[in-house]
Amino acid sequence: MQAQASPEGQPVYPATAERGESHGAETARTVRSTPIAGTAEPLAATRRVGAHTSIAGGLAEALDLARRLRCTTLQIFSASPRMWTDGRQKIDPAQAAEFRERRRALELDPVVIHANYLINLAAPDRRLRELSIRGFRGELERAIALAADFLVVHPGSRRDGPVDEAIERIADSLRQAAAGLELGRLRILPEITAGQGSVVGSRVEELRAILDACPELNLGVCLDTAHLLAAGYEIRTEAGLDSTLAEIDRSLGLDLVRVVHVNDSKAPFGSHVDRHEHLGRGHIGLEALRRFVNDPRLAGRAFILETPIDRPGDDWRNVRTLWRLAGIEWARPAGKGDGLRPRKRSQAKQTARPAVKSGGKRRARKTAAKRTSRLKRKR
Numbered sequence: 207m208q209a210q211a212s213p214e215g216q217p218v219y220p221a222t223a224e225r226g227e228s229h230g231a232e233t234a235r236t237v238r239s240t241p242i243a244g245t246a247e248p249l250a251a252t253r254r255v256g257a258h259t260s261i262a263g264g265l266a267e268a269l270d271l272a273r274r275l276r277c278t279t280l281q282i283f284s285a286s287p288r289m290w291t292d293g294r295q296k297i298d299p300a301q302a303a304e305f306r307e308r309r310r311a312l313e314l315d316p317v318v319i320h321a322n323y324l325i326n327l328a329a330p331d332r333r334l335r336e337l338s339i340r341g342f343r344g345e346l347e348r349a350i351a352l353a354a355d356f357l358v359v360h361p362g363s364r365r366d367g368p369v370d371e372a373i374e375r376i377a378d379s380l381r382q383a384a385a386g387l388e389l390g391r392l393r394i395l396p397e398i399t400a401g402q403g404s405v406v407g408s409r410v411e412e413l414r415a416i417l418d419a420c421p422e423l424n425l426g427v428c429l430d431t432a433h434l435l436a437a438g439y440e441i442r443t444e445a446g447l448d449s450t451l452a453e454i455d456r457s458l459g460l461d462l463v464r465v466v467h468v469n470d471s472k473a474p475f476g477s478h479v480d481r482h483e484h485l486g487r488g489h490i491g492l493e494a495l496r497r498f499v500n501d502p503r504l505a506g507r508a509f510i511l512e513t514p515i516d517r518p519g520d521d522w523r524n525v526r527t528l529w530r531l532a533g534i535e536w537a538r539p540a541g542k543g544d545g546l547r548p549r550k551r552s553q554a555k556q557t558a559r560p561a562v563k564s565g566g567k568r569r570a571r572k573t574a575a576k577r578t579s580r581l582k583r584k585r
C-alpha cells in the first residue's frame with residue numbers, strides 16, 4: 207500500500223488517520239500541529255521515533271524518560287518480561303489513570319507494549335500453552351488499562367511440530383486469551399522473528415497465515431530490522447530493501463505494518479540469530495537503516511529502538527542517531543534521565559523485574575530522584 211501523506215507532504219501516522227474515532231482525530235491534529243518542546247522543527251512532531259524504555263522507576267516515569275530522550279513514541283513492558291505473572295499482575299487503576307493522563311500531556315503516540323518473553327502461544331505442551339494464554343490475557347488486560355495502541359508479541363516456538371499446526375495453535379491461543387475482552391483501540395502485532403531454533407514467524411508468509419487464522423482479531427504486524435536481516439531478508443542494499451518491502455506488501459500488505467523495531471544486528475545476514483546492536487555498529491549499517499526509516503512506503507509508522515545499553519548515554523546516542531537518519535538534529539537533553547547508566551549483563555534478570563519487586567540494598571540507597579532518572583533497558 208502506498209504510504210499516506212498529509213497535504214503538506216508530511217507523514218501521518220496511519221493508525222490515527224484510519225481509526226476515525228474522536229480520539230484518533232484529536233491525535234492526528236495534535237501530531238501535525240504541535241512541535242516537540244525545544245524545537246521549532248515541524249517535521250519532528252510528525253515523525254514517530256521512540257525507544258524501548260525502562261519501567262524500573264514506574265510506568266508513568268517511563269513516559270517522562272522517553273520524552274527527555276526526545277521520543278515521540280515509546281515501547282515498554284507492562285510487567286516483568288521474564289517472570290510468569292499468570293495473568294494476575296493487574297495494574298492499579300490510579301496508576302493506570304496517571305499513565306494515560308501523562309501520556310496525553312506528553313503527546314507520546316503510539317504507546318507500544320512488548321509482551322513477556324516467556325509466553326509461547328505456539329507451545330505444543332499443554333501446560334506451557336495454558337500458562338501462555340493466561341499470561342497473554344494479562345498482557346491484554348494491562349494494555350487495555352493503559353490505553354496502549356499496540357501489543358507486540360513473538361509468535362512462539364513450535365518445538366518439533368510442523369509449522370501449520372503451530373500457526374493454528376497460535377491463532378487459537380490468541381482467541382482464547384482475548385475471549386470476552388473489549389480490545390477497543392488496542393491492536394495485537396505479532397513480530398517478525400530471526401528464525402532462531404524452532405521459532406515461528408521468520409517469514410512474512412507465516413505471519414500472514416497467523417493473521418488469516420484469526421481474522422476476527424484484526425491483527426497487524428511488527429517488523430524488526432535486525433530480525434529481518436538475520437531471517438535472510440536483504441535489507442542492506444537499495445534493491446534488496448525494495449524487493450523485501452515489495453514481498454511484504456505482496457504477501458502481507460504493508461498497511462498492516464504498524465511498528466518497526468529499528469536495531470542494527472550483531473548477527474550476520476541469514477544467520478537466524480537474534481542479537482541487537484547499536485545503530486551503525488552492526489551488519490546493517492547506517493546507510494541501510496537510513497533508507498529503511500525514510501522509505502515512503504513506511505511513512506508514518508512508529509520506529510522504535512531496542513538497542514543495547516552497554517555504556518552511559520547509549521540510549522540518547524541511539525535516539526539521536528535515529529532522529530539524524532530521519533533528518534532531524536537534536537541538542538543533548540538537559541539534566542538527568544538521559545539513559546546515562548549502563549545495564550550490567552549480570553543484572554539483566556534483576557533489572558527485568560518491576561521496581562516494586564526488585565528492592566535490595568543497592569536500590570534502597572538510591573534517592574527517588576536518581577531512581578526515576580535511571581534507565582535500564584529491559585529486554
Ligand SMILES: [Zn+2]
Pocket residue numbers: 320358360397
Ligand atoms: Zn520482540
Ligand SMILES: [Zn+2]
Pocket residue numbers: 397429430467512
Ligand atoms: Zn524487536
